[in-house]
Amino acid sequence: MLRTTLAGLRLHKGRLVTTALAIALGVMFVSGTLVFTDTLRAGFSAQVMGSADRLDAVVLPEDGAEEGLAPDTLDRVRDLPEVAAAGGVIRGDSPLLDAEGRAVGQVPTAGLSADEVTRFTAAEGALPEAADEVALATTVAETAGFGVGDTVTVLDSEGAEREFTVSGLVDFGVDQEIAFRGAVVYTPETAAEVTGSDRYSEIGVVGAEGVPAERVAEAVGAAVDGGRAMTGAEFGAERAEQAGAQADVLATALLLFALISVFVAAIVIYNTFAILVAQRQREMALLRCVGALRGQVFRGVLLEAAVIGLMASAAGVLAGIGAGYAAAEFGGEALGSGSADLSLVVTPTAVAVGLAVGTGMAVLAALLPARRATRVPPLAALRTSAVAAGMEKGTGWIRAAAGAVLLAASAAITAFAVRGSVGEMALAVVSVAAMLAFLGVVVIGPLLVRGAVAVLGTVLRRTGVAGMLATDNARRSPKRAATAMIALTVGATLISGYSVVSATTEATMTDMLERQFPVDYGLMAQFGEDERGVPEEVAAALREDPAIATVMAERRDTARVAGADGPVPVVAYPGAEVGVDITSDVAAGDLADIGPGRIAVTEGYAQGRGVGDTLELETAEGARGYEIAAVVVDMQQLMGVTMDPADFADAYPDVRESSAVYVRGADDASPAQLRDAVYDAVAGHPTVQVQSMAEMRDQFDQILDTAFLTIAAMLGLAILIAVFGIANTMALSVLERTRESALLRALGLTGGQLRRMLALEAVLLCLTGALVGIGLGVVFGWAATEAALPSAIFTLPAARIAAFIAAAVLAGLLASALPARRAARTSISGTLASE
Amino acid sequence: MSQTAASPAPHTTQAPPAVTAEDLTKVYGSGGSEVRALDGVSVAFARGAFTAIMGPSGSGKSTLMHCLAGLDTATSGSVHLGRTDITRLRDRQLTLLRRDRIGFVFQSFNLLPMLTAEQNILLPAQIARRRVDRERFDRIVDVVGLRPRLSHLPSKLSGGQQQRVAVARALLHAPEVVYADEPTGNLDSRSGAEVLAFLRDSARDLRQTVVMVTHDPVAASYADRVVFLRDGRLVDDIADPTAESVLDRLVKLES
Secondary structure (H helix, E strand, O other): OHHHHHHHHHHOHHHHHHHHHHHHHHHHHHHHHHHHHHHHHHHHHHHHHHHHOOOOEEEEEOOOOOOOEOOHHHHHHHHOOOEEEEEEEEEEEOOEEOOOOOEOOOOOOEEEEOOOOOOOOEEEEOOOOOOOEEEEEHHHHHHHOOOOOOEEEEEOOOOOEEEEEEEEEEOOOOOHHHHHHOEEEEOHHHHHHHHOOOOEEEEEEEEOOOOOHHHHHHHHHHHOOOEEEEEHHHHHHHHHHHHHHHHHHHHHHHHHHHHHHHHHHHHHHHHHHHHHHHHOHHHHHHHHHOOOOHHHHHHHHHHHHHHHHHHHHHHHHHHHHHHHHHHHHHHOHHHOOOOOOOOOOOOHHHHHHHHHHHHHHHHHHHHHHHHHHHOOOHHHHHOOOOOOOOOOOOOOHHHHHHHHHHHHHHHHHHHHHHOOOOHHHHHHHHHHHHHHHHHHHHHHHHHHHHHHHHHHHHHHHOOOHHHHHHHHHHOOOHHHHHHHHHHHHHHHHHHHHHHHHHHHHHHHHHHHHHHHOOOOEEEEOOOOOOOOOEOHHHHHHHHHOOOEEEEEEEEEEEEEOOOOOOOEEEEEOOOOOEOOOEOOOEEEEOHHHOEOOEEEEEHHHHOOOOOOOEEEEEEOOEEEEEEEEEEEOOOOOOOOEEEOHHHHHHHOOOOOOEOEEEEEEOOOOOHHHHHHHHHHHOOOOOOOEEEEHHHHHHHHHHHHHHHHHHHHHHHHHHHHHHHHHHHHHHHHHHHHOHHHHHHHHHOOOOHHHHHHHHHHHHHHHHHHHHHHHHHHHHHHHHHHHHHHOOOOOOOOOHHHHHHHHHHHHHHHHHHHHHHHHHHHHOOHHHHHHOO | OOOOOOOOOOOOOOOOOOEEEEEEEEEEOOHHHOEEEEEEEEEEEOOOOEEEEEOOOOOOHHHHHHHHOOOOOOOEEEEEEOOEEHHHOOHHHHHHHHHHHEEEEOOOOOOOOOOOHHHHHHHHHHHOOOOOOHHHHHHHHHHHOOHHHOOOOHHHOOHHHHHHHHHHHHHHOOOOEEEEEOOOOOOOHHHHHHHHHHHHHHHHHOOOOEEEEOOOHHHHOOOOEEEEEEOOEEEEEEEOOOHHHHHHHHHHHHO
16 A cells, blocks of 8 residues: 555656645744744853853842842952952943934933953943943944944933943843843943942852852852852853743744644645545545555555655755744844854754644645545446546535524624623634634635635626636636635735734824824933923923924823722823813713813723712822713723822822923924924933824834734745645646646637636636635724724725735736646647547 | 549539648657658548548547647648648647637537536637627527537536537537547447437538548448548548448458
């Protein structure tokens, strides 16, 4: 049986090329992800270990100790006989100013110290040696545009400007906090002066000659209070683990997409085997005639699947190793693996998982077709009729009924979720509904194909004989066509669903910004400076300026409300008319009624209270009761409790500065005038962050677009595999219809017409698959946003959907290219003469 | 060669033949494995006549038909359809020629399984975007007795009905010549007789040139004339054949 199987494989290898390719692509994604993340993880730890290995011991503050190690700790460590040298790292805030004199980033840059004992090394230039020198983190140097030799300005803890010369750049690699904040490295004395801190966040120790690292760490640990000591290697391992956790998150996300690709590949394999078994009915029957048992036929088909799966998986693993390494090489730096040289890591797991996934999937997908192969009666060998000449039997009403039940269940669950009656589980519930709907589509797939082809076909038939024949051909084997189509539907559903979510989010955000809170600029303090806000004089200067029409301040604190988890935000907007300048959709009451003693509260915090009821707040000045004037919809502009500015000042007398100030330009002010006015007002306050709402919206759009492109690229592979599946279905059909093609050619169909006929058939399949997917995607994208965001504004991403449809047409043309070429080239007389 | 004495039409002898082959040679393979399927065949088929090509298996009769119909290209020699030298045509022109001027009936697999009988009959017209002569269509459909079966798919038709559909399709656009390749090979004798009688009648009544390849002496006896092929050469030619006379020649050829 093995020999027969292998001989059959050799004979039919052309038919299996695309199937093998589909398996290989899926496996490539899986193995590639594993190799990529393993390589990345190894790169992270090599880098972390490399910097930590220079130290024999490291002391860190005990977990939860905010303060850092006491100043005298360093001296005590240095005095130990086991210690040759030690250096402390002071860590505080030191806002770096960019070329325009504004503080860089939303969070103040970190100020660090480095002396002769340090794990930091300069990637370029040198670490600071003099009091007027600093080294910058490579990340912040890049964003602010500074290089070695430049003069930079930082603000010290008093807010005074100080100038330094950049002596070098330090690559902090996987340190996520530094990657986000950026860092300025000083000599220890300067660091203490600038940051105003004399406590250490970390002490590095070099042991005395001949003392093992463990003993150094032990001795140091005994000598310090409030700190934990470990060897350099242990420290490195700990940090490598943190970095590895990042790689794990990435691996999980990528594997999810790999899984989708593998699933689509499984559909393709299933279809290929189903078609092959049908085409080789006589072959199977002959085997049974000469004495093969059902089990042997069954095992023969599975063996075939296993052999193809294994070979294709091996190719996929090899490709995955290449792809994973390429991704680590090109994408690694963006993920913080730094400039460290990456060495390829191929774990046995990555190889084994790839092979197992590919082979297992192929065998599983072939199970049903193999079972069908055993049902072929031996007598079939003696029948002379062409195997697939007849039409497939019609799809029964059982199929239609089952599909209808599934779709109805899905619709009911979706309606339930969209009503908002399932709360936080909404997204999960919508996902379940989507799965059910997908199953429903799978069940009624053949009917759907018939319907869709009938509809699309009415147009196609008008285009001539090629269109007419293509329409008829597409309806010949609805099951086969449906399976090929569904492979494409998976990708199309996910991608269009995501684009609906993305477009709806974008539209909802834009609406929130433009309708509910129409301002031009927002000014706020850098994060992490809790006590500081936007100084009152900035707001005053803005009010003076003629280019500015409205200045709205935002003051905020929190209150406790009985029955609510955690603190409730309490906000007041001096200078703004709530309900006009800033608004939310109102569930009850009127925002204009907010005034002394009367507040607005979100539905969530109202906890069933209505307009006129009293809400008791535990404020800074004790418990106070307020009458509810309006209840607003959750998750819009107004959050928590919105109160009158006078009430706020009364309840929170210590809050003197605004957490943010928003301005709206005068109608006659040009954008440039407005910009100048805002920047003039903050000139003396470099740490105040200025946000242009237009820029913010652009950034937000950009983030959404990037996310869309990333997800589209990830799903692209699944779609490619599906197109291979359609190409394969076409190729097998063409093979089956060789005689028909020859007959058509004999009757005068030109080669071009024949090619067009097959191209149209493939396009029909692709279009149907894409349209079904788009339909599902739009419905469930809508349901997901509707369930998760109560005030979502549904937006159909028409341009993107048009692009998907165009892509589907293109995919159909591509999928038919090779099969059509073969069909048009076949010799007419040779084909007609055979048999 | 133009002695078609049995032709019922009085002026057939004056009219130029519908198809002529001149020194037609077809060689498959090369060197030692060379096979000469046709070896210098010259033959002419009179307009409006029903001619059968006979010969034992491997005699080259199917190859001759394929070359005459432009389905295959000859190694040397020429084939004229009317005034057109089809051996000089390129693939596209050949396709158009087959479409517009030739009709085909094959042994099996004549019909597209996804089209109804009527769609199958009209297919060549649709491929060519020709207007269908409804009157001729009705006449042919009535003659072959397919009227009640027009909306059926081929899988619902008997073998004889399928072949009659194929014949109707070949005749619909009144081609200059209809080639039939073993049209009754897969049929029982009663259905075969129906198809053959219909081919003969259409040659007579519609003045349709028909060339049929067969190895069945009974089928050949329906023709006006039979030409015999052996080893790629034309070896005999009889007019007004009967099953007996054809069988007699065949036995001689085999010996």
